[in-house]
Amino acid sequence: MSEPLRVLITGAAGQIAYSLLYSIAKGDVFGANQPIALHLLDIEVMNNVLNGVVMELQDCALPLLKEVIATHEYPKAFKDVDVAILVGAMPRREGMERKDLLKANVKIFKGQGEALNQYAKKTAKILVVGNPANTNCFICRKYAPSIPSENFTCLTRLDQNRAQGQIAQKLKESNVLVSSLDVSNVTIWGNHSSTQYPDVNHAVVNIQGKAVPAREAVKDDNYLDGAFIETVQKRGAAVIAARKLSSAMSAAKAICDHMRDWWTGTAAGQWVSMGVVSDGSYATETGLVFSFPVNISGGAWSIVQGLSISDKAKERIGITLNELVEEKNDAVAVCSD
Known part of the structure; x- marks a missing residue:
């Protein structure tokens, strides 16, 4: 067996981490033969809850889990980590504006960027989950200049999964039985917010072994250009309205x-x-953290190039781009105060 992979999860006493830790420690993410050392970080007042999480991990008796470090201290949490999954942030609550969330969270990610810069491995791969995720990732990267910029990412896979699920559900209404895994190449452009653009123009659906363009499969452009986009854009708010808590599972x-x-x-x-x-692809601002379609090979991502973008799609991409530029400027101002 190889050396343990050191995986940091912030907000480790929270509800997302509670749904996440088992899969990582079991080997579902980094491989069935990869030992794991978990670094769990949360704020000091959550120490008792965090200790309970550690007890449960011990009680799972997972053979790949070689070490658990639970702490509220950055030097211990970030020391020599290979992977950092930055979940911890003030959660979005019903009726909360994104600007309020940004002001509360951006300084957290400034501090975590500084900690990554000082303590983490320079090869560490970082995933920012805490919202506003794109802008928090921008700030985190800004304050960790010793780590390559390509090692910083933020989560828009949830939006992609939501989009695939909606297409699969729509097809079931027409008795076309597919799963979300049969839907591929849906693209989420831009911000993880209600301005994001879920784009199905290059998506395909595997129907009985045949790759069918999503628009041809669904046969309802009004839906794909209207209710589908709105549902994906507002799904997070809908979950909060229903659960009174943000999406976790x-x-x-x-x-x-x-x-x-x-x-x-x-x-x-x-x-x-x-x-x-x-990198400026698709007329976006260089340096901004923006959701793109990417291919991944050998642990490195690359933006898919050369996709045809309609005028309407360009307009939608422009809306989410403008929001991200505004968020970035606000965040930089907050960090400069």
């Missing part, structure tokens, strides 16, 4: 999907959506 699943693909790669001819540092 689905977020944990998306984190696992994101990290597994980053570790093992994407299938030939398929791409996934990740928030990554823009």
Whole structure:
């Protein structure tokens, strides 16, 4: 067996982490032969809850889990980590505006960027989950200049999963029985917010072994250009309205999907959506953390190039781009106070 992979999870006493930890420690994400050392970080007032989480991990008797470090101290949490999954943040509550969330969370991610810069391995792969995820990732990367920018990503896989699930459900209404796994190459452009653009123009559905363009399979452009987009954009708010809590189980699943693909790669001819540092592709602002379609090979992602983008799609991408530029400027101002 290889040396343990050191995986940091922040907000480790929270509900997303509670749904996430078992899958990581069991080997579902980094491989069935990869030993794991978990670094669990939460705020000091959550120490008792965090200790309970550690007890449960011990009681799971997972053979790959070699060590658990539970702490509220950054030096211990970030020391020599290979992977950092930054979940911990003030949660979005019903009726809360994103700007309020940004002001509360951006300084947290400034501090965590500084901790990554000082204590983590320079090869560490970082996934920002805490919202506003794109902008928090931008700030985290800004304050960790010793780690390559391509090692910073944010989570938009949850939005992709939601989109695939909605298409599968829509097809079932027409007695076309497929699962969300049969839907591929849905793209989430832009921000993990209600301005994101879930794009099915290059998506395909595997129907009885045949790859069918999503629009041809669904046969309802009004739905795909209207209710589908709105449902995906507002799904997080709908979950909060129903549960009075933000998405946890689905977020944990998306984190696992994101990290597994980053570790093992994407299938030939398929791409996934990740928030990554823009190189200016598709007329986006260089340096902004923007969700693109990406291929992954050998642990490295690359933005899918050359996709045809309609004028309407460009308009939608422009809306989410403008929001991200505004968020970035607000975040930089907060960090400069």
